[in-house]
Amino acid sequence: MNEFLDQITEPLLMQSYATLFFVSFILCLIIILSSGYGFSRRGDIDEAAIQSAHSGFVPRVGGLAIYISILVLIPLLSFGFIPLSVVFDLDAEQLMLLILSAAPVFSVGLAEDLGYDMSPRARLVASAASGLIAILLFKVWLDSLGIPGVDMLLMFAPFGILFTIFATVGVVNAFNLIDGLNGLSSYVTVSVAVSLSIIAFQAGNTQISIFLVLVVAAVLGFMVLNFPMGRIFLGDGGAYVLGHLLVWSAIIFIKSAGAVSTFAILLVFFWPVADTGLAIWRRWKLGNPAGRPDRLHFHQLAMRFLEIRFFGRERRKIANPVATLILIPLISAPQVLGILFWDDFEATVWSTMLVTVVFVVTYFFGIGLAKRGRNTNA
Numbered sequence: 001m002n003e004f005l006d007q008i009t010e011p012l013l014m015q016s017y018a019t020l021f022f023v024s025f026i027l028c029l030i031i032i033l034s035s036g037y038g039f040s041r042r043g044d045i046d047e048a049a050i051q052s053a054h055s056g057f058v059p060r061v062g063g064l065a066i067y068i069s070i071l072v073l074i075p076l077l078s079f080g081f082i083p084l085s086v087v088f089d090l091d092a093e094q095l096m097l098l099i100l101s102a103a104p105v106f107s108v109g110l111a112e113d114l115g116y117d118m119s120p121r122a123r124l125v126a127s128a129a130s131g132l133i134a135i136l137l138f139k140v141w142l143d144s145l146g147i148p149g150v151d152m153l154l155m156f157a158p159f160g161i162l163f164t165i166f167a168t169v170g171v172v173n174a175f176n177l178i179d180g181l182n183g184l185s186s187y188v189t190v191s192v193a194v195s196l197s198i199i200a201f202q203a204g205n206t207q208i209s210i211f212l213v214l215v216v217a218a219v220l221g222f223m224v225l226n227f228p229m230g231r232i233f234l235g236d237g238g239a240y241v242l243g244h245l246l247v248w249s250a251i252i253f254i255k256s257a258g259a260v261s262t263f264a265i266l267l268v269f270f271w272p273v274a275d276t277g278l279a280i281w282r283r284w285k286l287g288n289p290a291g292r293p294d295r296l297h298f299h300q301l302a303m304r305f306l307e308i309r310f311f312g313r314e315r316r317k318i319a320n321p322v323a324t325l326i327l328i329p330l331i332s333a334p335q336v337l338g339i340l341f342w343d344d345f346e347a348t349v350w351s352t353m354l355v356t357v358v359f360v361v362t363y364f365f366g367i368g369l370a371k372r373g374r375n376t377n378a
Contacts, residue, residue, distance in 0.1 A: 031064070167251075174243065190220065204256075267334040
């Protein structure tokens with residue numbers, strides 16, 4: 001861990017973080033200030049959505065600022081005024097291809113954020129297209145999970161490619177589903193990126209490790225305006241592009257370092273994956289389409305409980321960020337296990353089983369608390 005900290009605190013990298021943070025922050029500020037002039041009017045529509053956890057108009061194209069920051073600055077930092085590629089032996093072209101592979105899914109998400117109605121099918125196709133582009137560009141896919149039987153199927157290229165696209169689509173859409181509270185999606189993104197960066201460093205992939213920390217800097221430039229007061233939202237485009245960059249960073253370094261347990265990576269992504277899996281199961285049980293929104297996500301229950309028991313709906317601006325803070329230990333615990341046991345397949349399998357049980361039990365316990373709180377207030 002000390003070696004990792006020594007790497008990410010190199011003076012040249014610190015300059016890069018500051019640059020990415022500043023550009024992302026300024027772009028977000030411009031979006032906020034220009035929202036009153038007709039730009040990013042989707043916030044007016046989103047306020048009435050069933051899954052909405054805020055009140056009042058808020059621009060929801062923060063992802064645009066983050067993507068522009070990453071898209072423009074990382075290649076500049078790699079072979080421009082801050083020569084990271086020379087000092088840290090980074091392949092700027094490969095990083096640029098990774099960033100560009102997210103363009104299809106980002107474009108569809110941004111269109112939705114700007115008020116254009118993009119169907120669930122269009123979103124799925126776009127996220128699958130971004131996954132396929134990444135496969136074609138890097139010529140890698142998941143051909144092993146460490147599970148007998150499953151690995152035999154994945155060794156057959158068509159199955160491996162389809163599974164990789166499925167994983168890409170799943171993670172990308174999972175990041176969008178958890179974007180429901182001030183700071184929640186930002187914190188999940190930062191914690192996933194930092195966890196993956198540590199594991200990539202331990203596995204010997206310095207390039208992906210540094211890239212992920214640079215992404216964190218861009219996200220933090222947005223996060224300071226998103227948490228706690230929610231001046232700007234990430235939006236579908238932001239959630240999609242960050243989900244894609246994170247899952248493909250993981251796939252690339254998994255393929256470059258065979259010692260990494262795939263279940264360690266699952267632990268890092270556990271919160272968005274588990275919440276999405278539970279949402280799909282819940283909607284299937286109720287006979288609803290998987291893409292139909294509801295207000296039964298873990299973070300929505302947490303905020304509802306706070307409103308019922310402590311703050312009331314009139315203090316939603318307080319309950320919203322407090323709910324995010326309450327969820328941080330649940331989000332971070334699986335990631336810590338993934339970091340600790342990154343190369344121990346058996347330990348990560350048992351850890352995944354344990355956190356799954358804790359997640360499910362805590363979820364239904366939370367439903368019970370919310371119901372009792374509502375009955376008490378009634």
